[in-house]
Amino acid sequence: MIKRDGLLTVVLLGAGMVFFLHPMLCLAEFYRYVTREGVVHYVGDRSLVPEEYQQEVKVYIEKYDHLGENERALMLQKDHEMDASRWQEEQRLREQREQEARLKRLETDVTIEANQVLVPVTIGYGLKETKALFLLDTGASHLVLFNELARKLSVASTQKGLSMVAGGNLIETELIVLDYLKLGPLDLKNVEATVIQHEAQSDETVRFSGLLGMNILRNSRYTIDFENKKIRWQPVD
Secondary structure (H helix, E strand, C coil), X not given: CEEECCEEXXXXXCCCEEEEECHHHCCCEEEEEECCCCCEEEECCHHHCCHHHHHHCEEEECCCCCCCHHHHHHHHHHHHHHHHHHHHHHHHHHHHHHHHXXXXXXXXXXXXXXXXXXXXXXXEECXXXXXXXXXXXXXXXXXXXXXXXXXXHCCCCCEEEEEECCCCCEEEEEEEEEEEEEECCEEEEEEEEEEEXXXXXXXXXXXXXXXXXXXXXXXXXXXXXXXXXXXXXXXXX
């Protein structure tokens, strides 16, 4: 190829034909050279090829450079349309994955035994964090920790008192404030909880470490899927 006065002359020796094309309609060339150490380099400008390799450089033409102007323009248009179609499909799949991830964050796997819904909850106090199962109990006004879990976290009580339980009995309790509680999309800070003594019953098939009360649940909208054993949280507007 020879460039003269702003025109690019392409000589097709086999056909004995010469075409004159405006340079803006031609696709770019790129250049390949191999160093003495055997390292292959590709560059888009011949001036970037070191002088010692100028005689050995190989020139590569873009794939449609051999076509006529109209045919090349048509093929480029098709390529652009295919690229746009691929981008739209990738965008659709990306949005679908993001939507699935959002829905996944709004689901919590639970354990259901004898109509008891046991929910995994992460709680933190000081430098300690633990994950434990809590019984979902809409009849409990507050989050309740059993004493074994409270000892594990080394929580300090803010006050002591008495609480009435089912059957009218009074039991000793301690009031504590957890640094945080995480459950599904919920991320609560400075969570009040009550610590009580609890002995596991002989008929308990799954051990749990407390009660998930209404101070956690009252501002949340959710449904329980008993068949699939999930809590599905509804986004709060």
